Amino acid sequence: MTFAAALGWSDIRNLAIALEDRLRAVSFAAALEWSGLRAVLITVIAFPICVAVAKWLQRDDGPRRRWRWVAVLGPFLFPELLVGYAYAPQYAGRPGPAEAACAALMLLRVVPVGVVAWLLTPTSMVTPSALYCRRLSLRTWRDRVDWLRLWFAGPVTSAIPTLSLLWIVSFQQFELAALIRAVSWSDWLFVQQVGGLSLAASLQAAIGPVVGQFVVLMLGIAAVAQSADDAPAVITPVHQSQVTRALIVAYLVEQWVIVIGWPTVSLAAGLPAGLQQLVTQPLRMQGLARELFAGLAAAVLAASVAWLIARSVGSAVRTATSDGSVRTADPTVSSDRILPRWRSGLGQLLLCLPGLFGSLLLGLALVAAFQTPMLRVLYNTPVPWVLGLILYLLPRAVLLRAWVDPRRPRTAEFLAAQLMTSSDPQQQRHGRRLWWRLVEEPRFFAVAGLTYWGYLDLTTAYLLSPTGLTSGVVRLYNFMHFGRTAALSAEAAVLLLGPLAIAAAVWPLVQKGRA
């Protein structure tokens, strides 16, 4: 190696060391900027993958489609805490690799979210053929501006909800970053709390990121509201080349191996010993069942209530952005009527703000609120826990509701409803079945998703659950902290497979009952 090359290598190494050193103790501003930038990068990379995977899912409507959905959604449903725990030994304490690993894992985990968002977003009012036709007749500058306007109203508006959700989910990242010790604004606030930063100072610091998320959330909801509601009821087969399909399958395999495979393998090693220990402790098994049902009941309650509140928020927002008042600037609608509508819509959307602070700050604020003389009597009851979960889930519920509840009744739903009112019992039955598939089933899955988020949230359970009632997730973290792989494996298996088993048992009954 020449002297110059050696010097260059030494400079690069010193730079890398200096950069790693900086990553170990970053300021809040730097953590915030990096979290935002990383979320942008992840969003930009994830978006085309989401679109390609969504097309792959829509290839046909055969029985294999269900398995394709499982393949896509699995990595998102696998608990983040176990993913972080599995990769912490490799990356924690090595700032550079930890950042790369955290970003890669986040990317793999957010793609399913983007796929669902993309498929749920109503199709654009501006069809690709309309856009193409307009493009053919570009003569003047005004034509070009008009084409640009159409482009924004069409493809861009359709992409915004997915992009917003991808960004928010990446930006809110906490557990993975905390376990791998990557930089994130949420983990920064946690560490500062341990060091003694006051709640008021923490809330003040979090205002910036919360406002940022709120703006992005509004943007996403507004874009969903702007999109056409009458999405095609029949899935049109989408053409994809064999190479693209092979690439997508390869991507999904890689996603499963990294996000589910390796964490499962590393935990499975301790499973036999853990289960052996567990079966010899009947009291512990009883406690575990109790924790499972308590966590699940709190999550179901909070998810259902958040879903109901989101309906009111959603309709207020829809009223505020309804065609007559805003979009078409109908001269018959006076500004006196528009402004209160907007205020009401915005006012209800502000209910989402507490949830955007993240569960740690939200939990601490509720602990402080329920320690005041007026609310003290409720402190050691399930009320603070459920309230914390509702507020935590509300922003997600509002966004999900924006997708699931269309602005106007879709044609297919209208026809299903007509069938339900038919005098022929068979037609009524068909109508009910159709109504379930078109309306109730998506709502059921939305509430199930919210329940899942609430069930796995540690912080609200840890800070707010009353004595005599806690969620099993708290104990999982205790085992992780002390490196108890065997006990962690066994209890994680029970606490994670338990709700799935309950859901599997309940699902046929729900389907039968509703249809």
Added chain:
Amino acid sequence: MPSRHAGPSALLAVVAALVLTGLWLNGANPLADPASRPLVVYCAHDAVYSEEVLREFERQTGLPLDIRFDTEATKSLGLVQLIERERQQPRCDVFWNNELLGTLDLQKQGLLLPYQGDGWQRMPEQFRDADGHWVGFGARMRVWIVNTTAMSADESSVGWALALEASRVAMAQPMFGTTLTHYAVMCDQLGLPTLQELHRELRRRGLREVPGNGLVKDLVVAGTCDCGWTDTDDTFLALDAGAPIAMLPIEVDGKTIVIPNTVAIIRGTQRETDARRLVDFLASRETELRLARSSARQIPLGDIGDESLPDDVERLRLRASHSIDLRPLLPARNAVLEWLRTESAP
């Protein structure tokens, strides 16, 4: 068209609310007389060991316990801070902390009740508060865990490991648990500026800072790191699993760092008599022996009479007899915390 009413969601919410309320009423029994409700214990110690001890107390006394375990250093707030924040409406009756300095912090804030019972009487002065606000029992020692396939387990080898390529040395984040105590000891001995210098230098040379002592153990066992700072209980876990490791007690100024469990009664409890029974039980000879004979091999601090201890605990006990007195270290702990927090402040 059927209205988009709230039917199924509302029904689901009602069912979930009933289940939740039922579980709560059954577990916490809030409507019952306070004396018959479970005693609430906040426990910062490893659930695998502590739960067994606490269930034994339930068996012996018939008093039901409601235990809340810690999740600090993974994501949430530590129990010390939770007790601070609950000062207006305390839920906790007895706090079993796995270290001392956090308990001292609670004592300083006037959140602990004094009690000088049988357990307190049998402990040496170094491991109890003079007024009985807390009492120590079953301790851990700070040790070097060394992968013997990579290096030899002696003072000079670990000294060289730190002095040369620190990237193969691991430690837990110094803001938490026993590593915070370790830093407080170093701060007291070296002074804060020297500790800061040392800390930055080690970071610059790539020292691996990980979320907990358990992970330090895992890294050394896997051979990813050659050595690291951890506690005796983690090291024993690895030794029992047959890992090629050895332990070396860390000494500062010729003394070991012995970190006791501490137990204290929270001011505002309505169950003081029962809380005292639990304090006596935890600081008893039986509990110390149980902890010493468990796979954590915690070091008994009080008199254990003629009872025999496992050889490795006996050896540690000898080393522990010459350990640093942690009681005056609260200011050093707070200085370290403040420094680490403001290091990354905006």
